[in-house]
Amino acid sequence: MDKFEEAFNKIIEKDRKVEPRDWMPEKYRQTNIRQISQHAHSEIIGMQPEGNWLLRAPSLRSKQVLLAKIQDEAGHGLYLYSVAETLGISRQEMIAQLQSGEAKYSSIFNYPTVSWADIGAVGWLVDGAAIVNQVSLQRTSYGPYSRAMVRICKEESFHQRQGYEIMCSMAFGTAEQKEMAQDALNRFWEPALMMFGPHDSDSVHKGQSMEWKIKRESNDHLRQRFIDRTVPQAQYLGLTIPDDQLKFNEETQHWETGPFNWDEFWNVVKGNGPCNQERIDHHIAAHKDNEWVREAAAAYAAKTELEVA
Numbered sequence: 001m002d003k004f005e006e007a008f009n010k011i012i013e014k015d016r017k018v019e020p021r022d023w024m025p026e027k028y029r030q031t032n033i034r035q036i037s038q039h040a041h042s043e044i045i046g047m048q049p050e051g052n053w054l055l056r057a058p059s060l061r062s063k064q065v066l067l068a069k070i071q072d073e074a075g076h077g078l079y080l081y082s083v084a085e086t087l088g089i090s091r092q093e094m095i096a097q098l099q100s101g102e103a104k105y106s107s108i109f110n111y112p113t114v115s116w117a118d119i120g121a122v123g124w125l126v127d128g129a130a131i132v133n134q135v136s137l138q139r140t141s142y143g144p145y146s147r148a149m150v151r152i153c154k155e156e157s158f159h160q161r162q163g164y165e166i167m168c169s170m171a172f173g174t175a176e177q178k179e180m181a182q183d184a185l186n187r188f189w190e191p192a193l194m195m196f197g198p199h200d201s202d203s204v205h206k207g208q209s210m211e212w213k214i215k216r217e218s219n220d221h222l223r224q225r226f227i228d229r230t231v232p233q234a235q236y237l238g239l240t241i242p243d244d245q246l247k248f249n250e251e252t253q254h255w256e257t258g259p260f261n262w263d264e265f266w267n268v269v270k271g272n273g274p275c276n277q278e279r280i281d282h283h284i285a286a287h288k289d290n291e292w293v294r295e296a297a298a299a300y301a302a303k304t305e306l307e308v309a
């Protein structure tokens, strides 16, 4: 083992952070590029299902709150693309990987938001799951990713609260509103659980990612933390978790679920979800429509560089 690899291993062993200028195994670099760029894609694509309700939000306040949340997600995508760029991949390459279908983004965003209650369920469940995952990622070994997570987690808690506030107003509202809230929970519960990835036994990256402390806790461990936290919140709302095998294990103090539909999960990941094509088509169209913004920014940057030179 040469001195570079020794130095890298010591950073990981001592729980310190790997920085862009440090030597790192090529696979460590590629694994971080894969995970961080897909994380960024998820933030950006995740803006679409929520943007769908901006013009239909039921009040000025709820529109303002939703707009603030969506703008946050754009910022999270920006942080994460910038983090991935420190590993040597360009923004253009990442965007091309997303638009060609080569890169993934979280499958949850391939489901439609058909009612206002869905916006509540997205904030409550999707951002709630993201918080559990991202709080753990604050301890990831790649320095820029870890620091981006600290900043993003602060904003995620607002996202989860705004979603849960919508669910409260509907669950404690009229009978029709409570029915909409239950319908949203029925449709988003299992896809939200799948945000944590396949079971550990099927997680192809688990071993190496845990060894390099990219991942600090396993998919199933984080999923269980989310379930244990969320079931009591559904009970408070008077809503029913759509899993007739759900039961509380007094011994382990954990909520145990029935089996998940992994065939559906992989089918959506493979591109056959309800909104996969719509999400990519929208991204491609928006990227093209806003080409002038990128050109103007690049021209301004070039002009400023000339003036400084």
Ligand code: 3HC
Pocket (backbone or CB within 6 Å): 034, 035, 038, 039, 040, 042, 043, 046, 073, 076, 104, 105, 106, 107, 108, 126, 127, 130, 133, 156, 194, 195, 196, 197, 198, 202, 203, 204, 205, 206, 209, 215, 219, 269
């Ligand atoms: N949707 C789509 N693909 C998924 C997935 C999901 N929910 N879960 C796993 N996969 C993919 C993985 O990307 C991997 O495919 P790849 O090799 O082509 O990348 C494959 O399934 C095997 O899964 P693994 O568990 O072995 O992969 P990982 O070790 O990368 O773990 C992960 C998956 C837990 C999602 C991990 O990548 C991770 O923690 N990523 C960072 C967090 C993230 O991306 N969250 C997405 C949501 S962001 C969000 O919700 C923002 C909020 O503000 C709304």
